[in-house]
Amino acid sequence: MLSSLIYLVMLSCVILSPSFIISEAQVSRDYVIVSLRSDLLTMNLFMQSLIDEFSVMELVYDTLYRQALNGSFIPWLPDQVKVLENGTLWIFHIRKNVYWHDGKPLTAEDVEFTLNYTVKYRFPTRSNVWEPIERVWREGDNVYVKLKYPYAAFSAALASLFIVPKHIWENITDPMTFSNFDNPIGSGPFIWESRKAGDYVQLKANPNYWAGPPKIKGVIFKIYGSSDAAYTATVNGEIDAMNNLFIPPLLLSKALDQVKANPALRIHFRRPVYFQYLTFSLKKYPFSIKEFREAMLYAINVTDIVERVYLGYADPGSLGTLPPVFGDMPEKWYRPGLEKEKIYPFNLTKANEILDSLGFKRGPDGVRVTPNGTRLEYELLVSSIYPDRIRIAEMIRDWFAQVGIKINVATLDHRTVVSKLLNREFQMIIIGIWLSDPDDWFLLLHSSSAVKGGFNTADYKNPVVDKLLEEQRKTVDVETRRKILWELQEKVAQDIPYIPLVHIREGYLYRVDKVSGWQLSELFQPANFWSFISLQYVTATPTVTTTPSPTPTTTPTPASPTQPFKTPASPTAPSAQITTPPPELEFNVIVGTIIAIIIIIVVIAVIIFLRRKRT
Known part of the structure; x- marks a missing residue:
């Protein structure tokens, strides 16, 4: 009886401990939260058809090219690309020190496998990749792609093809029906953490990302059923940015007024392709x-x-x-x-x-x-x-x-x-x-x-x-x-x-009171790949805001990445960015500590009482 009592009391201590009490608040504070239009149909990279799926996939997986903020396509996984034979032979030298989320190294063999896998199964939504390819082979760290003809947009096509781990996908014999929802393993800046169907997708930062670890702890994609709901959630501070859902046109005038009145809010207009x-x-x-x-x-x-x-x-x-x-x-x-x-x-x-x-x-x-x-x-x-x-x-x-x-x-x-x-x-x-x-x-x-x-x-x-x-x-x-x-x-x-x-010309509402470093471009919404790898926490709410024009305009574009990031000499975990805990966390810590102390005193008193009773 004594051991059972002690076990139950100790369990109560764990449940009521400060770390347990603040865990949910900590996640909502530390994770950047953005909207999704709808639930994902798949995490199968080859069958992706929804922009929501792409938003998640581009953070979990890497590609041979990425589109920069200025619209150009820059090499990403390769640290060197050569185009020979009148544009029909592409040679990709795959950079070293890139790792899958399960710890295995990403190599040229994975890239070769992904390209050949795409050609073999001729996925309908990836025809711009497999159709021009004649042959793919590998020599050491180099992957060779021989095209049937010079392909002007091959780099753009490769920006939509996510590289997959051979040691996992070589066992997938029916990729047309494979959902890949069970712990997708990629090499991107964020790691798949959890998903609740119809509610959210949660990713955590990859501390060993080859281009440098993100400065935020993670990203939560929260599913909203409408633009109105995502807009309201951003205004109320429930999420940090509208993603794939833009401000309802009939609310634009109201949104402009709210941005003028609230220094934590911004609007970014993009003129999308x-x-x-x-x-x-x-x-x-x-x-x-x-x-x-x-x-x-x-x-x-x-x-x-x-x-x-x-x-x-x-x-x-x-x-x-x-x-x-x-x-x-x-x-x-x-x-x-x-x-x-x-x-x-x-x-x-x-x-x-x-x-x-x-x-x-x-x-x-x-x-x-x-x-x-x-x-x-x-x-x-x-x-x-x-x-x-x-x-x-x-x-x-x-x-x-x-x-x-x-x-x-x-x-x-x-x-x-x-x-x-x-x-x-x-x-x-x-x-x-x-x-x-x-x-x-x-x-x-x-x-x-x-x-x-x-x-x-x-x-x-x-x-x-x-x-x-x-x-x-x-x-x-x-x-x-x-x-x-x-x-x-x-x-x-x-x-x-x-x-x-x-x-x-879509208008997106986003917040600057929790994180800064949003990367803005006329071609992208604020919640884009470059933002997620650049965002960092702020310690105070900004007091200065830029008032958007009441006429259709676009937010000035900052200098965009034109070269891939250099590989860090030794990947390090991101340093703490929040110097002062938010008030709600301080309160939870204090209350949790007091409760824990009281429970410990009760446990000690019960043990002393029972021992005296036995004697």
């Missing part, structure tokens, strides 16, 4: 008829969408589908003059005339019917986490009703929308895609991607477009490639495989 569009299958009638697609273009007021939904913080969609930001780059990839409103300005009369000419007659309820009896009534899917897309869908519904097309807007969770998109289980969807290089177009427009699981969700097939996509991929000369890309945009604009909507 992003294309938001309306998609459908060209295999299905009447979407297969170009005139029907033209009628839909005339029936959508993009200017109204930009002004009413985004308050001017968006660019009108281009029929060439390439975002205008590519026109600001030195290469000038963007072909101006293909904006939807310039070629197909909003005109309901014109839309009705086209539909009349096609023989699509209105029924008793005003909804048109095709000559073969097909009723023009469609379900338009939108993700519930995007209030802007929901609003756009409602506007399209109202405009289309005026030309005899009935639209039923269906709001579903984001995972379901993406699943239906990739599995071709939809009639119409409003969706978006990020393009880091014009070659990413390959996934959106090439006929090889018009398969289940591919990103060519319109099932668009045009041999001329395929040829131009392949030519630009093989062309290294900037001037020649620009001419091909401009011709390509003109051809896509003629075919109208997608209905372009907007290229959004």
